[in-house]
Amino acid sequence: MKKTFLLITVLVLSVLSFSQIKYVFFFIGDGMALPQINSAELYLTKINNKDTKLQMSKFEAQGMTTTYSQDSFITDSAAAGTALATGYKTLSGVINMNADKTIKYETIAERAKKNGMKVGIISSVSLDHATPAAFYAHQSSRSNYYEIAMELVESDFDFFGGGGIKYPKGKSKNEKDFYEYAEENGYKILNTEKEFDNFEDKNQKVIIINEDLSSGSAMKYDIDRQDEFSLSDITKKAINILDNEKGFFLMVEGGKIDWAGHANDAVTNIYDTLAFDESVKKAYEFYEEHPNETLIIVTGDHETGGMTIGFAGTAYSTYFDRINNQKVSFENFDQVLSKYKKQNASFEDIKHLINENFGLFFPEDKEKAKDKGMILNDYEVKKIKQAYDMSWKDKVPNTEYTYLLYGGYEPLTITLTHILNEKSGISWTTYSHTGVPVATFAQGYNSEMFNGYYDNTDIAKKLFQIIG
Ligand SMILES: [Zn+2]
Known part of the structure; x- marks a missing residue:
């Protein structure tokens, strides 16, 4: 009887010590x-x-x-x-x-x-x-x-x-x-x-x-x-x-x-x-x-x-490899832009940055694009120009309109991430x-x-x- 009790005690103890966090x-x-x-x-x-x-x-x-x-x-x-x-x-x-x-x-x-x-x-x-x-x-x-x-x-x-x-x-x-x-x-x-x-x-x-x-x-x-x-x-x-x-x-x-x-x-x-x-x-x-x-x-x-995964412009398709065209974070691209901003660079002068850092092609360069999905359409070019004008102002006006478009971020950068993400089939609803x-x-x-x-x-x- 004593032996059985001892055995059970040992068993219980070993189970307890076995399952200890x-x-x-x-x-x-x-x-x-x-x-x-x-x-x-x-x-x-x-x-x-x-x-x-x-x-x-x-x-x-x-x-x-x-x-x-x-x-x-x-x-x-x-x-x-x-x-x-x-x-x-x-x-x-x-x-x-x-x-x-x-x-x-x-x-x-x-x-x-x-x-x-x-x-x-x-x-x-x-x-x-x-x-x-x-x-x-x-x-x-x-x-x-x-x-x-x-x-x-x-x-x-x-x-x-x-x-x-x-x-x-x-x-x-x-x-x-x-x-x-x-x-x-x-x-x-x-x-x-x-x-x-x-x-x-x-x-x-x-x-x-x-x-x-x-x-x-x-x-x-x-x-x-x-x-x-x-x-x-x-x-x-x-x-x-x-x-x-x-x-x-x-x-x-x-x-x-x-x-x-x-x-x-x-x-x-x-x-x-x-x-x-x-x-x-x-x-x-x-x-x-x-x-x-x-x-x-x-x-x-x-x-x-x-x-979310899915965008109106890409419907049922996704192109997740396209996001790899972006080489640096939005924060690092902001720093790149700030140098050009200081020199008051023209829109023409910064187009190459958009291609190098986001892999996006302006319509005039469309022959160079391997992935035709990376060519900007007229609507996207218009949005990029508008964002460039906004980014190049001394101060971005703080209105409901600019907030909805840019969320307080560098207008040109966030416009580019939005466009690239959407071309990949990813979209966002809020900042x-x-x-x-x-x-x-x-x-x-x-x-x-x-x-x-x-x-x-x-x-x-x-x-x-x-x-x-
Ligand atoms: Zn949190």
């Missing part, structure tokens, strides 16, 4: 819903000439997730991040506090830390931006960047990496320096590629900032990236540094999928979605070594741009977010909990249940 990966594609995921897959399918799926969409559990905030069917990243990190709805713009701003919510990353796991936070945008902030900060406004950065240090989390800090000395530039504060609190700051490559100290809290940042203290768009570390490089580094006996929680945000969506730039959007999926692959490789103790969740916080649900994928420990149709707050609730 140890490693949690939480990937958030900012502004990534099904159109972004599927566009990336169709692009790969077209250029590989065979059916190609992203790593995330091959996961064993698949869900659909509603994203609305407490005050809008169309959320912003702060309210969505709060929902994903804490399980609570709040107002758009608020980070981990209730609508009255009287209660601070505990985040899943803080719980993981309390439970003895190591914690890492990665983003391709600045580390004080709404989505990463939603895992360590509690602020009445997502614009409190300096206060958010101070909370980053106070979180005591083990690993931060990706973009930089927007206002290290506050907006007034005379507050206590963020970097000094971080070092006083035991963080090592790395901001060169060499330091990044050589860093291997598992017992050192660290903040790793990409050497060559672009606007908004963000990492470059992946389409513009040269030798700088990528989102997957830093994900791999985090896995190596964080791996320990008690496990870890790692959040990775693909933040510029959203920015490219706001700018209605499809190829830049797709490249950043692919870079995000490459970092999901790093987690998947780790999962394959630790399948019983690892859970990977991939979701989006909302859709951005109203991106903001939309309210459509996002896809959620899960692999590993208790992943079946993430099948079905549920709200973004449920993801955090399930995660709290899983890590205890």
Whole structure:
């Protein structure tokens, strides 16, 4: 009798220890819903000439997730991040506090830390931006960047990496320096590629900032990236540094999928979605070594741009290979244009830029076009000329008309991305977010909990249940 009891106890204990969660990966594609995921897959399918799926969409559990905030069917990243990190709805713009701003919510990353796991936070945008902030900060406004950065240090989390800090000395530039504060609190700051490559100290809290940042203290768009570390490089580094006996929680945000969506730039959007999926692959490789103790969740916080597959002018056809004619992000093309603008270059003088950077042919050059679909029609030429006139003004007039056409972006650039995207069979409805649900994928420990149709707050609730 005693023997049987002992045997059962040993069995139960071994089952319990066998199915213990140890490693949690939480990937958030900012502004990534099904159109972004599927566009990336169709692009790969077209250029590989065979059916190609992203790593995330091959996961064993698949869900659909509603994203609305407490005050809008169309959320912003702060309210969505709060929902994903804490399980609570709040107002758009608020980070981990209730609508009255009287209660601070505990985040899943803080719980993981309390439970003895190591914690890492990665983003391709600045580390004080709404989505990463939603895992360590509690602020009445997502614009409190300096206060958010101070909370980053106070979180005591083990690993931060990706973009930089927007206002290290506050907006007034005379507050206590963020970097000094971080070092006083035991963080090592790395901001060169060499330091990044050589860093291997598992017992050192660290903040790793990409050497060559672009606007908004963000990492470059992946389409513009040269030798700088990528989102997957830093994900791999985090896995190596964080791996320990008690496990870890790692959040990775693909933040510029959203920015490219706001700018209605499809190829830049797709490249950043692919870079995000490459970092999901790093987690998947780790999962394959630790399948019983690892859970990977991939979701989006909302859709951005109203991106869709299909355009009136291309009807039932798509030409995803055409977007490859675009060589740089909208942001880099803006910089190219600004040089010509300074010299007040004529429309004739900039036509070659349009051909070189977007592969579009003006009617007079139509003989040179290999793909006749890349020849501009009269309507498109007219739109480009109109945008050129607008871009070459000292200041673009701020009217409803110009907003609908250009969304506050460089008129000529956004007109060119619109035309190229439409010729590829991709179109956009807004320069903001939309309210459509996002896809959620899960692999590993208790992943079946993430099948079905549920709200973004449920993801955090399930995660709290899983890590205890
Ligand atoms: Zn967002």
